[in-house]
Amino acid sequence: MVYPAQLLITPKPPLDAELAVPGSKSLTNRALLVAALADGVSQLSNCLVAEDSVVMIAALRQLGIPVVASGTTISVDGQGGRLAASAELDLKLSGTAIRFLTALVTLGSGRYRLDGNARMRQRPIQDLLDALAPLGVRAWSELDTGCPPVIVEASRLRGGLTQLKGDSSSQYLSALLMAAPYAEGPITIAVTGQLQSKPFVAMTLALMAEFGVPVKREGYERFLVTPQRYRPRHYAIEGDAMAAGYFWAAAAITGGRVKVTNLGSRSHQGDRRLAEVLRLMGCRVQVTETSTEVIAPADGVLRGGVFDLNDMPDQAQTLAVLGLLADRPVRINNVWNLRIKETDRLMAMATELVKLGAKVEEGRDYLVVHPLASPTFPETVMIDTYGDHRMAMAFAILGLRLGLTIADPACVAKTFPEFFEVLAAL
Numbered sequence: 001m002v003y004p005a006q007l008l009i010t011p012k013p014p015l016d017a018e019l020a021v022p023g024s025k026s027l028t029n030r031a032l033l034v035a036a037l038a039d040g041v042s043q044l045s046n047c048l049v050a051e052d053s054v055v056m057i058a059a060l061r062q063l064g065i066p067v068v069a070s071g072t073t074i075s076v077d078g079q080g081g082r083l084a085a086s087a088e089l090d091l092k093l094s095g096t097a098i099r100f101l102t103a104l105v106t107l108g109s110g111r112y113r114l115d116g117n118a119r120m121r122q123r124p125i126q127d128l129l130d131a132l133a134p135l136g137v138r139a140w141s142e143l144d145t146g147c148p149p150v151i152v153e154a155s156r157l158r159g160g161l162t163q164l165k166g167d168s169s170s171q172y173l174s175a176l177l178m179a180a181p182y183a184e185g186p187i188t189i190a191v192t193g194q195l196q197s198k199p200f201v202a203m204t205l206a207l208m209a210e211f212g213v214p215v216k217r218e219g220y221e222r223f224l225v226t227p228q229r230y231r232p233r234h235y236a237i238e239g240d241a242m243a244a245g246y247f248w249a250a251a252a253i254t255g256g257r258v259k260v261t262n263l264g265s266r267s268h269q270g271d272r273r274l275a276e277v278l279r280l281m282g283c284r285v286q287v288t289e290t291s292t293e294v295i296a297p298a299d300g301v302l303r304g305g306v307f308d309l310n311d312m313p314d315q316a317q318t319l320a321v322l323g324l325l326a327d328r329p330v331r332i333n334n335v336w337n338l339r340i341k342e343t344d345r346l347m348a349m350a351t352e353l354v355k356l357g358a359k360v361e362e363g364r365d366y367l368v369v370h371p372l373a374s375p376t377f378p379e380t381v382m383i384d385t386y387g388d389h390r391m392a393m394a395f396a397i398l399g400l401r402l403g404l405t406i407a408d409p410a411c412v413a414k415t416f417p418e419f420f421e422v423l424a425a426l
Contacts, residue, residue, distance in 0.1 A: 001417055006382070007409040009399025014256030014296070017426040021244045021260055023048040023072060023237035024269060025415045029056050029096045030204060031235055033104060033178055034211045036065040038078035040232035042211075046262075047074045047237050051414045052094040059089045059101055063108070078232055081182040083108035091116045091148075093342055093387075093414065095123060096171060102128060102150055103175035106137045106157045107182050113142070115149040119387065123147055123340055128172040131164040135187065159185020159227075166195030166220075169337055173223075174204040180225035181213045189223040196337050199270020199311050206268045210235065239263040241271035242314050243416055246393050248275055248294040249318045250426070252283050253325065253401045255300055258426070259286075259293035266290065271312040277319065280305065281326065304328035304371070309335050316367070317394035320349050323369030324358055325401065336365035342414070343386035352383050352395065356404075382407055389414040396423060 028048040033056075035042035047053060049072055057067050057074070064084035066077035083105065091098040091114060098114050102125065105112040115121075126146030129139045136158035142149040157179065164173055173191065180187040195201065198220055205215050212231035216224040239262035251258035263272060266289045275292050279285040281304075282297035297303075304326035309316050313335045323330030338345035350362040353369060361368035381404045385391040389412045396406055396419070412419040 001421060003409040003420065005408065007406045007420065009396050009404055009406060011403045012254055012400045014254045015251055015426050016257050018259040018261055019247065019422065019426070020262040021239040021247070022050070022416060022418075024240040025050065025052050025242070026096065026200060026203060026269065027207065027237045028053045029100060030174070030178065030207050031237060032056050032060060032067070032074070032076060033100050034207060034230050035076035035078050035232065035235075036060050036063075036104075037081055037178075037182060038211060038230035038232040039080035040078055042076045042078060042232040043234045044074045044076065045072065045234070045236045047072050048240065048415065050417055051092065052097065055092050055094045056097045059091065059097060062087045062089060063105070078230070080229065081107050086110035086112060088113045089115070091120065093117050093120050095341070098148060098150070099125060099128060099169070099171040099175045100178065102139065102152060103132070103179040105152050106132060106135075106139070106154050107179060108154045109156060110154060112152040112154060113149055114152070119342060120148050121145070124168060125150060127165045127168055128175060131162045131172065131176060131189070134162040135160050135183065157183040159183050159187050161188045161190065163190045163192050165193050166191040167193035168196065168340065170195060170197040170200045173201055177201075177204055177215060177223060177225060178208065181208075181228040181230070183225075183227060186224060186226045189225070191221050191223075195220045197270070197311060197313060199268075202270070203268045238267055238269070240415075241267060241269035241274070244292065245271060245274040245315050245318050246397050247426070248278055248292070249322055249397050250400055250423075251294045252278055252281065252296050252302060252322060253397055255296045257293065257295045259291055261291045263292055264288050264290040271315055273312055274315045274318065277307055281322070302326045304330045306331040306333060308333045313338050314390060317345060317349055317390050318397065320353065320367055320369050321394050321398040324353070324356065324372045324398065326371050329368050329370045331366060331368045333366045335367070342388040343391070345388065345390070348386045348388065348391055352391070355381055355383070380405065385409075385411050387411050389416065393419055396420065
């Protein structure tokens with residue numbers, strides 16, 4: 001889809017819609033990596049087709065893993081832990097790809113360089129590099145910034161004990177966990193500090209078990225991974241809970257109803273909890289094993305409140321725009337790591353919400369959004385997206401109620417290229 005430089009979103013009547021969302025980005029990239037390590041062919045269905053998964057597939061091919069993509073079905077011919085002897089990988093702005101692959105290439109033997117775009121070079125990765133060192137890995141930040149480009153001089157991954165800081169990103173732990181079964185000996189990972197986004201680690205562990213590798217753990221503080229091998233298999237990726245959140249919010253904002261038909265109670269994704277947050281805000285929520293339906297409050301009033309989103313920080317922007325229309329302030333707590341995403345999301349949200357006349361309080365790890373006194377403004381208000389797909393999608397949902405213009409709508413290609421088409425179809 002080719003989008004214009006600016007896209008006008010006009011107010012819509014209450015939605016009454018059902019849809020299936022694209023496959024989960026988080027599960028797609030995890031499944032690609034695990035399937036690449038298995039010994040044999042895995043068939044992955046309902047995969048996400050977007051920049052983040054395309055980048056991951058291209059990198060795996062460079063590493064000697066045959067991958068064939070046909071629409072949302074991907075065939076991965078796993079090589080049992082064998083990798084090309086060296087590679088130079090461009091991961092653009094995919095945080096999952098660069099972190100997962102930094103751990104993966106430690107299983108090889110040779111020199112690997114992992115880089116991305118200008119913003120990627122501002123995203124930290126030092127905690128992962130520090131955790132790899134006690135396991136015999138020589139890896140460092142090429143520019144000595146603690147950020148990419150990353151150089152890994154690999155000579156296999158030894159076993160042993162390592163410590164990993166958990167207070168920046170859970171992706172470091174997921175990366176190490178997925179690679180650890182192919183180390184030369186058992187690996188024990190001790191997590192220090194408060195682990196962020198625990199449901200993403202639970203998702204990683206569940207996926208590893210689906211491919212035949214269980215992990216012993218003590219809560220989220222200590223993990224033991226013994227040498228094992230993933231088994232190739234057919235695996236269906238469930239719908240993306242982060243994407244679903246935009247459409248549930250659209251129901252709440254427009255006073256309508258939206259049912260996501262491929263995401264329900266069986267999901268491993270923590271982000272599906274946004275539906276429960278919407279229930280607390282007055283929406284009616286109906287959940288089956290495979291679907292989740294959100295219906296706007298009968299009285300048309302969204303309730304504000306205080307919400308801890310540490311387990312689903314990517315839903316913070318969606319909740320923040322809902323705060324403009326609530327009956328009292330919405331406070332979003334415990335989301336420090338939003339500052340090291342595609343942009344500094346706390347700063348970006350505060351800046352753009354103020355453009356709309358909102359009172360916003362921005363703290364180190366929180367955002368307070370006060371309701372608009374008069375929730376109307378001209379559609380000529382331009383929302384800058386900072387190259388961040390989630391900025392574009394969250395504010396587009398607000399546009400369904402109030403009308404606004406989105407700058408650089410094409411940034412949604414990172415995880416949901418058809419987002420605006422799907423939104424228009426509703």
